[in-house]
Amino acid sequence: xxxxxxxxxxxxxxxxxxxxxxxxxxxxxxxxxxxxxxxxxxxxxxxxxxxxxxxxxxxxxxxxxxxxxxxxxxxxxxxxxxxxxxxxxxxxxxxxxxxxxxxxxxxxxxxxxxxxxxxxx
Amino acid sequence: xxxxxxxxxxxxxxxxxxxxxxxxxxxxxxxxxxxxxxxxxxxxxxxxxxxxxxxxxxxxxxxxxxxxxxxxxxxxxxxxxxxxxxxxxxxxxxxxxxxxxxxxxxxxxxxxxxxxxxxxx
DNA sequence: CGGTATCCTATTAGATACTG
DNA sequence: CAGTATCTAATAGGATACCG
Numbered sequence: 256x257x258x259x260x261x262x263x264x265x266x267x268x269x270x271x272x273x274x275x276x277x278x279x280x281x282x283x284x285x286x287x288x289x290x291x292x293x294x295x296x297x298x299x300x301x302x303x304x305x306x307x308x309x310x311x312x313x314x315x316x317x318x319x320x321x322x323x324x325x326x327x328x329x330x331x332x333x334x335x336x337x338x339x340x341x342x343x344x345x346x347x348x349x350x351x352x353x354x355x356x357x358x359x360x361x362x363x364x365x366x367x368x369x370x371x372x373x374x375x376x
Numbered sequence: 377x378x379x380x381x382x383x384x385x386x387x388x389x390x391x392x393x394x395x396x397x398x399x400x401x402x403x404x405x406x407x408x409x410x411x412x413x414x415x416x417x418x419x420x421x422x423x424x425x426x427x428x429x430x431x432x433x434x435x436x437x438x439x440x441x442x443x444x445x446x447x448x449x450x451x452x453x454x455x456x457x458x459x460x461x462x463x464x465x466x467x468x469x470x471x472x473x474x475x476x477x478x479x480x481x482x483x484x485x486x487x488x489x490x491x492x493x494x495x496x497x
Numbered sequence: 498c499g500g501t502a503t504c505c506t507a508t509t510a511g512a513t514a515c516t517g
Numbered sequence: 518c519a520g521t522a523t524c525t526a527a528t529a530g531g532a533t534a535c536c537g
């Protein structure tokens with residue numbers, strides 16, 4: 256097989272899951288636009304809970320895709336931004352996302368055709 | 377916000393989840409290499425259960441990314457292959473996957489650094 | 498503000514058995 | 518061969534409360 260990601264034990268599988276997972280993709284997408292604080296991100300990533308955003312950011316930070324800058328002030332201020340690697344990955348992710356969005360009409364029509372044939376299960 | 381996928385209600389979100397989900401990505405990757413029968417795919421997509429492969433293939437077929445050819449023979453023979461749209465999407469997905477794989481060293485080092493600082497939670 | 502901890506529910510995935 | 522049906526286990530996710 257050409258790519259080891261196709262094996263369950265491959266370490267890059269978990270990275271890929273962080274990147275493409277529901278909140279991972281949305282978070283990378285949001286950070287693609289700039290640097291944001293925790294609660295700014297929460298507002299940009301529609302529907303994310305504190306828990307999931309926190310978890311997602313930790314995973315991406317650990318993978319080296321996101322950089323966390325905490326200022327020891329009171330009240331605390333923490334800024335999140337993509338690392339260079341994170342930016343490169345986000346770029347490719349966005350290419351995929353934009354493409355899928357652009358072809359959503361085609362997908363919708365395929366779905367209608369499928370449902371018409373199979374009886375809209 | 378630049379892309380509607382960032383909204384929970386966007387229809388392209390579900391397409392994207394089929395594409396990037398664990399088994400969706402692996403299945404598209406496998407089909408990227410050619411046309412395969414159900415059990416051939418099962419062997420190529422390491423660890424997938426009959427149920428999940430079936431489910432995944434139905435979703436991708438419904439989205440118009442995979443074409444299913446069933447010959448009414450006995451025993452039955454069913455071939456799966458990517459549609460032109462599926463191929464274009466798989467192409468972009470593979471670009472992302474390959475990139476993540478290529479940089480896995482960098483990711484691994486970032487993880488070690490993170491774990492060393494934070495105590496390997 | 499920027500989180501963590503806890504609890505609880507919903508969804509997903511896997512194992513197994515069965516069918517045309 | 519190519520699946521479906523059913524049941525159970527694991528995991529993701531949400532609500533809430535609380536802390537530095």
